Amino acid sequence: MAGLAKSGSAGTGYRSITAPLLVPTWAMIGFFLLLPVLLMVVYSFLTKEFRGGVDWTFSLAAYDQFLFSRGLFGDEPPVLEWTYITIFWRSIWQAGLATLICLIVGFPTAWFIATRPVQSRALWLFLITVPYWVNLLIRTVSLRFLLRDQGPLNDVLIGSGLLDSPLQIINTNLAVQLGLFYSYLPFMVLPIYAAVERYNFALSEAAADLYASRWTTLREIVLPVVRPGIIAGCILVFVPSLGAFLAPDLLGGAKTYMIGSLIEEQFKGSQGNWPFGAAVSVILMTLVLIVLMFYARAQARAEAR
Amino acid sequence: MAGRLDIRRYPGFAAMTVLCLTILYVPLMVVMVYSFNDSTSLTNWGGVSLRWYADLFTGVEAPRFRAAAWNSLTIAALAGTAATIIAVAAAVAMVRGGRFRGKGATFALINLPLMVPEIVTAVATLIFFSAIGLTTGYLTILIAHITFCIPFAYLPIAARLQGIEETYEQAARDLYATRGQAFRLILLPLMMPGIISGFLLAFIISLDDFIITNFVKGAGMETLPTAIFGSVKQGIKPNILALSTLMLTVSILFVTLSYFVNRLGQRSRA
Amino acid sequence: MDEVVAVRQVVKRFGTFTALAGVSMGIGHNQFFTLLGPSGCGKTTLLRCIAGFEDLSEGTILLEGRDIARLAPNLRPVNTVFQHYALFPHMTVAENVAFGLKMQGMALEARRKRAGEMLELVHLSAFADRQPSRLSGGQQQRVALARALAPAPKVLLLDEPLSALDLKLRQAMRVELKQLQEDTGITFIFVTHDQEEALTMSDRIAVMSAGQVQQIGSAREIYEAPVNRFVADFIGETNLLPVRVASFAGGMARVVLPGGHQLTCPAAESGPTGPPHVSIRPERLTLVPPGTGDLDATVDRLIYLGTDLQVLARLADGTALHLRLQNSARATPPGAGSPIGIVIEEGAARLLAD
Numbered sequence: 001m002a003g004l005a006k007s008g009s010a011g012t013g014y015r016s017i018t019a020p021l022l023v024p025t026w027a028m029i030g031f032f033l034l035l036p037v038l039l040m041v042v043y044s045f046l047t048k049e050f051r052g053g054v055d056w057t058f059s060l061a062a063y064d065q066f067l068f069s070r071g072l073f074g075d076e077p078p079v080l081e082w083t084y085i086t087i088f089w090r091s092i093w094q095a096g097l098a099t100l101i102c103l104i105v106g107f108p109t110a111w112f113i114a115t116r117p118v119q120s121r122a123l124w125l126f127l128i129t130v131p132y133w134v135n136l137l138i139r140t141v142s143l144r145f146l147l148r149d150q151g152p153l154n155d156v157l158i159g160s161g162l163l164d165s166p167l168q169i170i171n172t173n174l175a176v177q178l179g180l181f182y183s184y185l186p187f188m189v190l191p192i193y194a195a196v197e198r199y200n201f202a203l204s205e206a207a208a209d210l211y212a213s214r215w216t217t218l219r220e221i222v223l224p225v226v227r228p229g230i231i232a233g234c235i236l237v238f239v240p241s242l243g244a245f246l247a248p249d250l251l252g253g254a255k256t257y258m259i260g261s262l263i264e265e266q267f268k269g270s271q272g273n274w275p276f277g278a279a280v281s282v283i284l285m286t287l288v289l290i291v292l293m294f295y296a297r298a299q300a301r302a303e304a305r
Numbered sequence: 306m307a308g309r310l311d312i313r314r315y316p317g318f319a320a321m322t323v324l325c326l327t328i329l330y331v332p333l334m335v336v337m338v339y340s341f342n343d344s345t346s347l348t349n350w351g352g353v354s355l356r357w358y359a360d361l362f363t364g365v366e367a368p369r370f371r372a373a374a375w376n377s378l379t380i381a382a383l384a385g386t387a388a389t390i391i392a393v394a395a396a397v398a399m400v401r402g403g404r405f406r407g408k409g410a411t412f413a414l415i416n417l418p419l420m421v422p423e424i425v426t427a428v429a430t431l432i433f434f435s436a437i438g439l440t441t442g443y444l445t446i447l448i449a450h451i452t453f454c455i456p457f458a459y460l461p462i463a464a465r466l467q468g469i470e471e472t473y474e475q476a477a478r479d480l481y482a483t484r485g486q487a488f489r490l491i492l493l494p495l496m497m498p499g500i501i502s503g504f505l506l507a508f509i510i511s512l513d514d515f516i517i518t519n520f521v522k523g524a525g526m527e528t529l530p531t532a533i534f535g536s537v538k539q540g541i542k543p544n545i546l547a548l549s550t551l552m553l554t555v556s557i558l559f560v561t562l563s564y565f566v567n568r569l570g571q572r573s574r575a
Numbered sequence: 576m577d578e579v580v581a582v583r584q585v586v587k588r589f590g591t592f593t594a595l596a597g598v599s600m601g602i603g604h605n606q607f608f609t610l611l612g613p614s615g616c617g618k619t620t621l622l623r624c625i626a627g628f629e630d631l632s633e634g635t636i637l638l639e640g641r642d643i644a645r646l647a648p649n650l651r652p653v654n655t656v657f658q659h660y661a662l663f664p665h666m667t668v669a670e671n672v673a674f675g676l677k678m679q680g681m682a683l684e685a686r687r688k689r690a691g692e693m694l695e696l697v698h699l700s701a702f703a704d705r706q707p708s709r710l711s712g713g714q715q716q717r718v719a720l721a722r723a724l725a726p727a728p729k730v731l732l733l734d735e736p737l738s739a740l741d742l743k744l745r746q747a748m749r750v751e752l753k754q755l756q757e758d759t760g761i762t763f764i765f766v767t768h769d770q771e772e773a774l775t776m777s778d779r780i781a782v783m784s785a786g787q788v789q790q791i792g793s794a795r796e797i798y799e800a801p802v803n804r805f806v807a808d809f810i811g812e813t814n815l816l817p818v819r820v821a822s823f824a825g826g827m828a829r830v831v832l833p834g835g836h837q838l839t840c841p842a843a844e845s846g847p848t849g850p851p852h853v854s855i856r857p858e859r860l861t862l863v864p865p866g867t868g869d870l871d872a873t874v875d876r877l878i879y880l881g882t883d884l885q886v887l888a889r890l891a892d893g894t895a896l897h898l899r900l901q902n903s904a905r906a907t908p909p910g911a912g913s914p915i916g917i918v919i920e921e922g923a924a925r926l927l928a929d
Contacts, residue, residue: 013484013647018402021394022411025455028391029414032452033426036433040425043432105328108321115313124322126564131329133560134553135513137530141537141549142332145339148541152335185329204312214315243422245516250537260424267431267520274432281428288422472661475628478648479655480675480726494665 037285044279054274062279084262088283091258094173094248095241098180099188102237103230105181106188110229113189114196125193132186140246143182147175147251171253179247180237187236195229228302235295239288259284333553340546357547364544366536373532377512380447380528385508388454389462392503393496395455396463397488401471418453426453427520434521441523449521450511457510458503461563465499465570466492498570505563509556578637579604579762580625580730585634587620594620596786597634602730602764602779607756609765611773612783613809618766621783622732625764626655638729649678654723655732659739660715662707668718669694669703675726693721696755713744720752724759731756733765737772749776770810774798782806799856802843803929807854814860814896815852820926828926833892836869838919842926852927857899859923862886862909868916872896874909884908888915 014021047059066084113124131139146153147169154166169175199222207217223230245260252258259280266277340358344351361370395415399408418426430449431441439445473495477487493500515530522531529552536545580602587595595617602608610618623629625636627648635644643651654675662671673690681689694700697717707715716736723731733752737745753776756763767773773780774794782789782797782805790797790806801807804815818830821837828842830853840853865871872888875895879902886898886908898917900908909915 013478014397014401015403015405018398018405021398021402022407024391025395025411025415028448028452028455029417032430032433032448033417033421034414036429037421037425039436040429040432105321105325108315108318109325111315112318112322127326128329130557130560131333133509133556134333135515135530135556137513137515137534138336138549138553139332141533141541141545142336144537145541145546146332146335152339182328182332185325189325201312208312214312217312218315240422243424245424263424263428264520267428277428278432281425284422285425288420292420470659470661472657472659473663475648476655476657476661476663477674477678478628479626479653480722481649481678482674483649483678486678491663 040278041282044275044282046275046278048273048275059275062273062275065273065276066279066283084280087257087262088259088287090256091242091260092287094176094180094256094258095238095244098177098184098241099234099238101177101181102185102188103234106185106233107192107230110189110192111196114193114199121197125190128189129186136183136246139182140179140250143175143179144170144250147178170251171255173252173256175251176248176256176258179251180241180244183244183247184237184240187240188233191229191232191236192226193229195226195232199225228299231295231298235291239291242288243284336546337550337553340543340550342543342546344543357543358551360544361547361551366544369527370529370532370548373527373529376443376446376527377529380443380450381508381511384447384450384454384511385458385504387451388458388507388511389500389504391451392455392458392462392507393500395459396466397492400463400466415456415459417456419456423516427517430517431520441521442526445521445523446518446526446528449517450514453514453517454507454511458507461502461506461567462496462499465496465502469495498566501566502563502570505559505566509559512552513556577603579606579639580764581637581640582621582625583635583637585621585624585636586632587617587624587629588632594786595624598783598786598788599634600781600788600791602762604762605760606762607753607765607776607778608762609767609773609777609780610783611767611770611780611809612789613768615785616783617786618768618783619734622655622734622764622766625730626653626732627651652726652729653732654726654728654730655734656716656719656723656736658734658736660707660719660736662715662718662722664707667704667706668699668710671707671718672722672725674722679726689725690721693725694718696724696758697721712740713748716740716748720755724755724761728761730762730764733763735766735768737767738769745772752776774810782809784809800841800843800925801854801927803927804852804854805929807925807927812857812897812899814855814857815927816855816894816896816924818851818853818926820847820851823926830924830926832869833890833894834870838869838924840924840926841922843928845928847926848929853924854927855919855924857885857897859920860896860898861918861920862898862900863916863918865914865916868918870896870917870919872915872917874911874913874915876911877908886915888917 043054044062045058045060047055047057047061049055065081067081109128113121113128116124145151148154149166149168149170153169154163157163157167158165169178203221203225204217207221208214212220243260244258245264248256248258249261249264263277263280263284266272266274266280341353341355342351343354343356361367395411399411399415402408421429426449430445430452434441434445469492473491474487477491478484482490513530514528515534518528519531519534522528527535529548533545533548533552536542578601582598582600582602585595585598586593598617598621610621612618620629624631627643627646627650631644635642637643638651638653643653662668663674666674669687669690672693673686676686676689691700691703694703697720699714699717699721702710702714702718707718710718716739719736736752737748740748749772752763752765765773765776774797777794779791779793780797781791784805790802792800797806798810801810801813807813807815816833818832821829821831823829823842823846826842826844827839829837829839830851831837832853838853861868870890872890875887875889878885878887882902884900884902886900888896888898890896896917
């Protein structure tokens with residue numbers, strides 16, 4: 001638009017003050033999140049100070065420690081250290097399994113709600129999301145309380161005679177799975193709900209008219225259409241689960257050690273290793289970025305079609 | 306034989322939904338019920354009593370919880386307010402500012418706290434404060450909270466703003482209102498349900514935060530979530546159940562409030 | 576100063592798209608002036624330029640001689656009635672009407688009094704304390720009018736205000752709006768795509784198309800003396816006959832009709848710029864026995880319209896024509912396929928500029 005905009009008379013006139021309006025946002029998020037993240041990447045290349053801070057000397061020790069066990073063995077040639085890689089692999093596995101469980105439970109739930117009469121849908125959604133609004137810590141604590149050896153669940157199972165000795169759930173993978181499921185289920189339900197709500201049921205009717213069974217219709221017709229919602233839900237569960245701390249820490253134990261706990265440990269007091277913690281965080285963030293990039297590309301491809 | 310085939314019904318889906326809701330609510334209900342347990346043992350039921358709630362306020366740990374509650378509530382109020390104000394400015398710029406250089410980058414920036422895993426944010430923030438020499442404590446918690454609350458406040462505000470047609474502001478300007486008057490007398494009142502919603506959301510997010518707070522609080526500072534966590538690590542005690550029930554009631558109340566404020570706001574639009 | 580608004584060579588571009596391509600016009604005092612044209616012709620853009628919601632790419636706009644092109648909308652003594660009224664939902668009707676006065680700094684009592692007078696003018700005094708959402712479309716529109724008139728602007732802009740109303744209400748409002756303009760003496764600039772509306776209400780009409788002014792004139796001038804094919808076709812119905820120009824001088828032309836007959840007729844001031852056409856309104860043609868009129872044609876079909884009879888006919892070279900005849904005069908209408916002769920009323924044909 002050619003020159004005469006000095007009076008800001010076009011439209012409602014906010015165009016000329018967008019910069020000052022955005023300064024606080026850039027200041028806060030740019031300075032207190034973006035910059036720190038970049039600084040964290042830098043820290044991953046520094047040397048650990050024995051008192052728990054950092055010494056500003058460039059070093060690859062953190063990444064080295066992650067992959068190799070040279071540090072422990074001195075002059076021997078580098079041997080691949082599986083400990084940390086295993087922890088990562090376990091986290092990916094746990095997150096993936098949690099995503100799968102959320103999908104299996106979440107898809108029917110989302111479908112059910114989306115096919116309710118319009119007025120009651122808001123109520124169902126409300127019911128599903130209300131527990132989410134409770135503090136994650138409290139939700140995890142309540143799960144722990146419920147599943148303890150001496151907890152109410154075992155009380156009921158033993159008291160009703162179904163079991164003789166308590167079911168040991170805490171400290172197992174199952175508990176962590178339940179914890180992750182409990183933490184992130186609504187993230188699976190809501191995007192699938194949104195996709196199903198927009199689904200044109202006339203397509204299912206056409207399929208039925210052409211002799212398809214309900215399940216075939218689901219597989220061949222519904223799922224491809226609803227897939228973007230499913231993928232969104234999976235991403236929204238998988239990514240947070242990967243870096244989860246509370247569920248593995250409060251519900252799991254040594255056998256279920258995950259990335260979140262590994263990172264947390266590096267920053268506790270003087271035994272911590274800040275560069276190493278930073279390095280693990282960088283690796284986690286890279287993993288998440290890769291997943292998100294795949295997602296973005298899949299989205300773009302879907303839209304281009 | 307069965308009646309007409311309903312293509313929306315799949316057997317087992319309703320059951321799955323009920324199962325899902327059950328799993329979601331049972332742990333919370335159990336905690337609520339046991340918080341009224343009149344017995345020092347966690348497992349045996351001793352009758353209904355409010356003793357653990359009383360214990361929160363008068364028991365041996367009461368001062369600790371009180372301090373934690375004070376910190377949590379004040380930080381949530383301050384961070385919520387700051388984040389809301391910043392989010393309002395950002396929303397006006399993004400929704401009403403037309404196309405400008407850096408709009409895409411700003412959008413990415415606003416969403417950044419939601420994209421970065423919480424634990425990574427926690428680590429990065431701790432490292433940053435340590436590098437610039439800022440002692441961890443109330444201020445560091447507050448700064449971190451404001452930062453990650455901004456997108457949460459932004460979402461309902463921007464959504465509401467997008468639904469307000471520009472013609473109202475144009476009409477106001479047509480009727481001799483300055484930009485400031487049009488904003489204050491027309492846009493702001495119409496945006497209010499979104500702003501309140503955004504504030505409530507930011508408040509709750511701040512109140513509930515654990516991981517980031519835990520990292521940047523330093524020694525000697527507690528918020529309610531970190532106090533609960535510390536206590537739970539030593540074993541779940543009945544007063545924790547009471548505290549948890551209180552907190553979850555507050556959360557649900559706030560969310561319900563936010564929901565109704567939004568609904569009211571929608572109905573008042575011509 | 577005989578013009579209250581002068582638009583001088585206004586150009587408005589949105590990126591590569593030109594919405595107004597050099598528009599000029601003068602609008603007088605105490606006038607009901609209409610901008611008429613199809614969607615996308617630029618009429619609403621021009622209105623927004625006058626109101627101050629769009630900057631001009633080129634050109635200027637004068638209000639009572641003063642250049643307002645660079646002024647913000649709140650500094651122009653011009654008010655707008657928006658297409659969907661834009662009544663502030665969080666204020667009562669009275670508060671809405673008083674808003675412009677409040678912004679101008681009028682004291683509370685004076686505001687209340689004036690708002691009351693305006694509501695009286697539009698017959699809505701009883702609704703002063705209602706919320707706008709509780710009013711019908713017609714009532715909301717009248718509130719929008721009262722609100723825009725309250726600050727006594729020099730010019731009132733109306734952006735298709737009747738388009739959201741149903742037919743009966745629209746027809747009633749046309750009369751009311753016209754009356755309101757006469758009562759207040761304020762120039763109304765009215766935007767519409769409905770030519771019937773334009774013809775019934777306006778003192779002067781500017782017909783626009785594709786960002787340019789096609790013709791400005793009274794309703795009669797536009798209808799009876801269209802300058803080009805667009806205007807002839809957009810307003811009412813017309814027949815466009817391709818002709819050959821034998822001579823052209825001083826506003827009159829001698830043309831050769833299809834079939835050979837010659838005719839002297841008024842012409843638009845500039846000569847034809849493309850293949851010449853004459854425009855003849857269907858009600859200015861009469862039927863005569865074949866061979867005795869200006870044209871010979873064959874009837875395609877007849878359409879009975881109650882008061883009128885529409886005769887669709889075709890000339891020997893294939894050009895389509897239609898006539899509108901009053902039903903009372905005809906004894907027996909000619910059947911489909913029968914040959915007819917057509918006489919063109921004196922002065923009814925008009926050579927178009929394009």
